[in-house]
Amino acid sequence: MNDMTDNPVRDLLGAAVGTAESGAHGGTEELFAAASRVRRRRRAGVIGGAAALAAGATLLAPQLSGGAAAPRQTTTTVASSGRQAAPDRAVAHLRKQLPGVGRIERTLLDFGAPGKNEIIKPEQGALEGIFSVSKGGRTGYFSIDLREYGVEPGKDPKFNSPDYNACETGGTADCSYERLSDGSLTIYRLDDGTLVAQRRLSGRGDVLINDSRGNRAALGPEMAAPPLSRDQLRKIALDPEELAKP
Amino acid sequence: MAQDEGALHDFVAGRRTALFRSAFLLCGDRDEADDLVQTTLVKVILGWRRLERLDNIEAYARRTLMNTFISSRRRFWRRERPFGELPEQAHPGVDSDLGLSVRAALSRLPAKQRAVLVLRYWEDLSVETTAELLGMRQNTVKSHAARGAAALRALLPTEALVLQKEAA
Structure with a gap:
């Protein structure tokens, strides 16, 4: 590093970047193809949304014309998601396990990030999903995801070991590590308060x-704190139902 | 129109590495930086028809990168990695001891402070342009830059600062 400048902060940042190159495969064509897929999906979403509105109007019409008051629908759903409105075992289970946290509903949040994170994989655990929690006019959410090792090629295997204690490295706030008979549990807090x-x-x-305070754009006013307490988070993390088949 | 498309292709190809390096400073993780750049460039491709000039695209790309990064810190866990995993994933040609220490220190700064440091000191943008890109007042940018630089130095282990002096 002989090219030090008279700006020490820039030098430090330069050292942090080094000669890093993007590891992304594929050229610009891949990006243009991804953009095309997003355009197609947006169009499909508009068409799907219109179809759902039409279907909703058809369903509501007889109730309105008959004068009967329709039950108020409070479920947060995404019309074009394709998820069936079948009785939700996960929601029922979570409501039972987490009394008093607020109204729990399964939801879908579009994080709008095409690329590797967009890979849609079949759910592996009975409780997997994103769940909104509404209380006092505010809505937070928590997400549960079961991952199999091997999805991140190139990752050092030691990070997957139950013996790896991320709390020891510092840097994570309110970090706790617990060795379990079948693995380990680490709980920590992110910059924005998310547990x-x-x-x-x-x-x-x-x-x-x-366990997040919310997503204002998708769910409305955020909660002051994540909906689940640390103990509730631990309870759900250790729930045997996590590992049951969906 | 074909000429415009060509310019857009050139922009995407030409800016990818520079955007990746800024993203790498913001995230401290190569995979996440790749995702961030891909998301940014896809948004640029989707929105470029609304932008009349190439320098508008440049500003739009920077703004999108920063906004996507900052909002990702309020999002889903998929966007977050435990801090402990960041500095230990060595990559040839990237990970000097000083580099690892700086990335670890950066990851402890608030997202907006990181964004200001990257724009002001890495991309060498003025206070005015940084403020405009991040939607902040200029005084806020100045304060983030000063505090961020001080915090970065304070968070770095003494050995890293010695390494920096030796390298100079």
Whole structure:
């Protein structure tokens, strides 16, 4: 590093970047193809949304004309999601396990991030999904995801070991690590107050739960704090139902 | 129109590495930086027809990168990695001891402060342009830059600062 400048902060940032190159495969064509897919999906969403509105109007019309008051629908759903409105075992289970936290509903948040994070995989655990929690006019959410190891090629295997204690490295706020008979549980807090629970399952994968104050754009006013307390987060992370088949 | 498309292709190809390096400073993680750049460039491709000039695209790309990064810190866990995993994933040609220490220190700064540091000191933008891109007042940018630089130095282990002096 002989090219030090008279700006020490820039030099430090330069050292942090080094000679880093993007590891993304594919050229610009891949990006243009991704943009085309987003355009197509937006169009499909508009058409799907219109179809759903039409279907909703058809369903509501007889009730309105008959004068009967329709029950108020408070479920947060995305019309074009394709998810069937079948009785939701996960929601029922979570409501039972988390009394008093607020109204729990399954939801879908569009994070609008095409690319690797957009890969849609089949749900592996009975409780997987994103769940909104509404209380006092504010809405937070928590997400549950079961991941199998091997989805991140190139990752050092030691980070998947239940013995790996991320709290020891510092940097994570309110971090707790607990060794379990079948793995470990780490809970920590992100910059924005979100609580994250990571349960490592020896040799299998991990359960990740994100406990967030909300997403104003998608869910409305955010909560002052994540909807689940640390104890509730731990309870759900260790719930045997996590590992049951959907 | 074909000429415009060509200019857009050139822009995307030409700016990808520079955007990746800024994203890498923001995220501290190569995979996340790749995702951030891809998201940014896809948004640029989708929105470029609304932008009349190429320098507008440049500003739009920077703004999109920063906004996507900052909002990702309020989002889903998929966008977050436990801090402990960041500095230990060595990559050839990238990870000097000083580099690892700086990335670890950066990851402890608030997202907006990181964004200001990257725009002001890495991309060498003026206070005015940084403020405009991030939708902040100029005084806020100045304060974030000063506090961020001080915090960065304070968070770095003494050995890293010695390394920096030796390298100079």
